Amino acid sequence: MIEFQHISKSYHGKPIINDLSFTIHDGEFIVLIGPSGCGKTTTLKMINRLITMDSGKILIDNEDITKKDLTDLRTHIGYVIQQIGLFPNMTVAQNISVVPKLLKWGKEDMDKRVRELLEMVDLPYEEYAHKYPNEMSGGQQQRVGVLRALAARPPVLLMDEPFGALDPITRDTLQEELKDLQQKLNITTVFVTHDMEEAIKLADQIVFMDKGDIVQMDSPEEMLRNPKADIIRQFMGKHTKQNTIELTCGEIMKTNVLKVDNKRKVLESLELMRSKGTDSVVVVDKTNTYMGIVNIDDLQKRGIPGQSIENIIRNDVITLSTEAHAKEAMDAIQNQRADFVVVLNDKQKVVGIITKGSIARSLSTTLWGENNV
Ligand SMILES: Nc1ncnc2c1ncn2[C@@H]1O[C@H](COP(=O)(O)OP(=O)(O)OP(=O)(O)O)[C@@H](O)[C@H]1O
Ligand SMILES: [Mg+2]
The missing domain is CATH 3.10.580.10 (CBS-domain)
Incomplete structure (x- = not known):
């Protein structure tokens, strides 16, 4: 469980995050969505302490994250950023093994894990493990980015617009693969996007943010049926037309x-x-x-x-x-x-x-x- 308790953050005296409190349960898929600059990335990066809050506390399993050893915290949290961020001079296998290596896994365990992960997303080991990132398509690289984040079986996964740069079909496939993996492995996931369709498809709970505040936190269905603010309706670009009760x-x-x-x-x-x-x-x-x-x-x-x-x-x-x-x-x-x-x-x-x-x-x-x- 991840708990945000009264988190605030300012830059140069300008409030960016205002007294944010919410809870993420184990195994839940949370999507943070909202206009550019509303504080999504800042919120995400506070979880693995890439950004420090000014006040408030974040607890993971009831433990204050500032009290944890930083390496320990980060090796238990998978992190995927938008620009894929694979190391260009490392092969796929080496990229996936970065965190296991930090954790001093044996070579055999690491190799087994790489095979197992590549299999999960249908990239055959023999063909892909020894390729370099620039020898693969964007979608394949992004898959490896996700695998790298999952390699050491972290209980928590943070993703910042990971599929933003992909074409719609690849994006669709990766969304499905991710959701599948996330459910199978029961990973608590916090995912940032500005794409409402993506949020609806992936989220158990959507957190809609604006100017550093939570405007609404609800299930996708509830947010679709009862958007609580104009900004949410505007964000989806249209106005409520009819009830869905009658649909077949x-x-x-x-x-x-x-x-x-x-x-x-x-x-x-x-x-x-x-x-x-x-x-x-x-x-x-x-x-x-x-x-x-x-x-x-x-x-x-x-x-x-x-x-x-x-x-x-x-x-x-x-x-x-x-x-x-x-x-x-x-x-x-x-x-x-x-x-x-x-x-x-x-x-x-x-x-x-x-x-x-x-x-x-x-x-x-x-x-x-x-x-x-
Ligand atoms: N290091 C920094 N110094 C000063 N201001 C910053 C810094 N990092 C972020 N900000 C400001 O904080 C606000 C929130 O930024 P954040 O990156 O969290 O937005 P976001 O919701 O992720 O936006 P986007 O959808 O564009 O990625 C923005 O106004 C941004 O300009
Ligand atoms: Mg951002």
């Missing part, structure tokens, strides 16, 4: 669903998922009738090369009809931590999929119009 799954689903035929072979399916950057696909039969899903873990662990995917299809995914209430999909994704819900028509054909991203997009479109975010 059919209205908020994404229709370009990645699907595979149940006769498809294991390796082909793996390749397809790799190339699309996804970790699961919906399985249908020849008539587009829903059969279940397959995920990459099952394919890798239980799939037999040369055989079809038929015996590893899972049926534990939530399906809803197009007529079902959108709120059911939201609840499923929010509370049961499902990554997505599959939408079927009354003949059990797959017509769409609902993810946190598609909910965010459709909610903001409904509330603020087409050109939002």
Whole structure:
């Protein structure tokens, strides 16, 4: 748990952060958002003591951070900045090992960890571990930046606009990978952005800041439904139009669903998922009738090369009809931590999929119009 208690900070007599108090629970994903200069980066950097507050206290697990040994504090907090910040003269493996090395891990442990991390984001060790940053794309470098921050298994991760410089598709993929890793590893994360769509997609709680104050701290859904100040509405650029209570799954689903035929072979399916950057696909039969899903873990662990995917299809995914209430999909994704819900028509054909991203997009479109975010 991270607690901000009455934190203030001024530069040259000008108040930048005013009596900030809020709490971040273990495993929570917090997004700090607000106009440029409102104090997001300052707030973030106070957590790992890159910036010192004038007054107030920050406690991590009830311990005042100023009382902790600085190296100890920083090696327990992963930190990712916007400009990637990989060391150009170090290979990917060396970059990832920076903190483990500081912590004096043995070579074998370090090597194992590098392999394990690269695998998590689908950068094969053999191909990437010995590359230098300038031999990779921006998205790949940013992945390595995230892995480096995660290398020593820190309980806390700080990220300052890490995906700002990426193209929308890469950014989308990395957002999904990050959220996935964060949930799997249960890392308490504080993420700075000025992009509302990104905030809605990633956050458990959004902290909206303006001029060094918290204007509203709420879940994405609550902030979308009840923005408490004009600055928040302005920030999203539009005005509240209609209630979302009446929306159905059919209205908020994404229709370009990645699907595979149940006769498809294991390796082909793996390749397809790799190339699309996804970790699961919906399985249908020849008539587009829903059969279940397959995920990459099952394919890798239980799939037999040369055989079809038929015996590893899972049926534990939530399906809803197009007529079902959108709120059911939201609840499923929010509370049961499902990554997505599959939408079927009354003949059990797959017509769409609902993810946190598609909910965010459709909610903001409904509330603020087409050109939002
Ligand atoms: N070292 C410094 N000396 C003086 N003023 C500073 C210093 N660092 C930050 N500031 C001021 O503090 C305010 C908050 O800065 P901060 O970097 O936290 O903003 P931000 O919300 O991260 O903005 P952005 O979205 O542009 O990154 C700004 O007005 C900035 O000019
Ligand atoms: Mg900033």
